Amino acid sequence: MFTIYAAVLGLCVGLVSGAFLTLVNLLSQLLWEIVPVSFDLPIYYPIIFGLIGGVLVGLFQIYVGDYPKSMEDTMEEFKATKAVKYKKKLAKNFLGAVLVLSFGASLGPEAALACILGGLVTWVGDHLKFTFARREEFLKLGIGAMLATIFNAPLAGISEPLEEEYTSKTRRLKWKKLVLYALTTAFGLVGFSLVEQLVPKETIFKIRIPVVDWTPQAFLLAIPALLVGIAFGCLFLALETFSDKLAEKIQRPLLLAVLAGLLLGSLAMISPYFLFSGEHDLLPLSENYQQMTAGFLLFLAVGKIFLTNLSFAFGWRGGKIFPAIFAGAAIGFAFVNLFPYTPGLLTAIIVAASVTVILKQAIVTASLLLLLFPLQFFPAILLACFIAQKFSAFWTKAPPEKSV
Template sequence: MKFDLMFIFMSSLLGIFVGMVASLFLVILNIFINFIWVTVPGNLEWSYYPLIVGLIGGLLVGLFQKYLGDYPKTMHQTLQEFKETGSVRYKKRVGKNVLAAWIVLAFGASLGPEAALSSILGGLISWVGDKMKLTLKRREEFLNLGIGTMMATIFHAPLLGMGEALEKDTVTKQSAKKNWPKILLYGWTTLLGILGFTSINRLFPKEALFGLRFAKVNWQPEVLWLIVPALIIGVIFGILFLKLEEISEKIAKKITNKLIAAVLAGALIGVAGMISPYLLFSGEHQLLSFSGSAAKESVLFLVLLALGKSLLTNICFAFGWRGGKIFPAIFASVAIGFAIITIFNYTPGLIIGIVVAASVTIILNQPIVTGALLLFLFPLQFFPAIVVACYLSGKIRSKLAEIKMIV
């Protein structure tokens, strides 16, 4: 990466722009969610309201898919399109991505906003690239910087962008020392992205999101006996999440009518909402309150919640409700961690941290990114253990992929 002043300046503007776009997208989304799930039912007394909302959402998603196309585009599709064409189409597409994403997320899908935002930003960055006559290399750098910054802002993980850069260097066997300018630029762009994100958020104050509530850290020697089991359980749950993904995709392929598939997923969302509100949405908004009461729940409830969340997430995605899986995967993994400490309540934050680190690493196949993602979610005292759990889980995943147990 050429490290010149003009590129640094443009990257700085990109960081602020990405942060503000991501924040505005989420602010408007939350207005829709509040209207659909708080304002309207507040004036009604319909016990089946979640089912009605799910069916309406399924109808809208299905009609959108049938007549306007497969929107919103996923992060994988965005990166793949750029790899194949050197650009991300934006004409008559950015608006469709935005509207489709708002429909999917506002009507309760157990999915996150990162996939839709990556496609939106990809289109906007390509538009800027066309207007400024940027080279293919510059477009690629801006796209990677933009997605890394977006991920860091919505997950409140300042080091996530740098983690993405390090992960890419690891995969391509490049020297992190050689590429330190790129890593620093990711960090700088992310910092400005968070500044842009926060500046918009301050105009619309709300309670803290994407956090966990733990009692004061109390180190207990008995926790040493739980570290390895917690790692194993996290790995197993991550594998289970991926297997549910495979099963959901196989079922979806048998349903050729997109409208029927979307309505079926909507019906499942509605039923899930009648069972527990924790099954709906990405889990970002519920994580803080959930962590404050989860220890009082039964082991059976927590395990079923984790399984239900994972199943609903994968069915939503496979059946046309497109979105990100990272937030729901974290929420479900946290539920499994709480199920363990409900039985063995020794240094809870550490055990939950290891379970989540192992599970999410298996699901994402990105140990460095997972570590950066969880850095500020758990107390800093646990971060060394989380890093080790990410590393070991990454090695386990590589072995499992070699024997074709997972892809």
């Protein structure tokens, strides 16, 4: 019966994820494409929208609360209380996420979806009388399926049990758990595909790599690329800490949200790549990066992660995985602009190393990147993830496990 419940959960996750992303995409297109053209808005309209969004987000934070919760907060609440509150909470998480994402925040949808899933799992557990252990497993199954669907990464759904076995002392794989995760993920992808068939959309979360031309220089540059990726991941974490401390000093929700909105609008005036999570922008960036200077790509990468962390700390709450991958790709393209030898391989190594340092989960990161780059690069991606995870664990003196 639990297997049947898991399959149904996966299907529901796919349907909910697809519907949520479709709604956010439609609202974003309305606000950022249709409205400016229809009303012939001035060229500085991104600043206007950023300030309006800042005021709305600030008022939402004051009168409703800090929503949506992050994935980490959702898991901590679940472990502490054996539940995720869903009565009068699901609507707040949903509305908070739609508001932030529609106004172009450099954040992803995974945080809101994790909150919604947590409430759904708690509701199911209340009605089916699951034990806490089963409830926790049910939630992890749902989050795995959600990551697989929104990142177009089927292996992300089974990465959690693989990560647990890799970081455990026994290294004994529990095949029943792996099959259960795979089943949930498969039904999640089916549900997501059903929504896509109803509302077709452009290809997202893709990088276009030209025909792979292996060069010996690329192997010599693999170590420098790995170090660049690790350093960029450390910079992301440093900016995260800086943004949190800065927000603690100001402690005025409305002012914080408006400042974040002003920064968002100002950077969007420089480049539209600063808007949104980056899932839709990876493909055009990969097609046009050769027409950009390495300096601009470096500015884009650093500006993106600064905007993401500052926005989150200042009340524009959401997920950080999509922006981290986009920024890692930007820094990778800057690197290969200077050293154009098998650019896809070097970019993949930089993205893999940087995201692993941020998430502190090698297998999860590798699974998210599986279909983003050509399969020929996957062994290098996997190796870069493991090396970066070891470095991160050694540098922080902390265990490598961390919920995404």
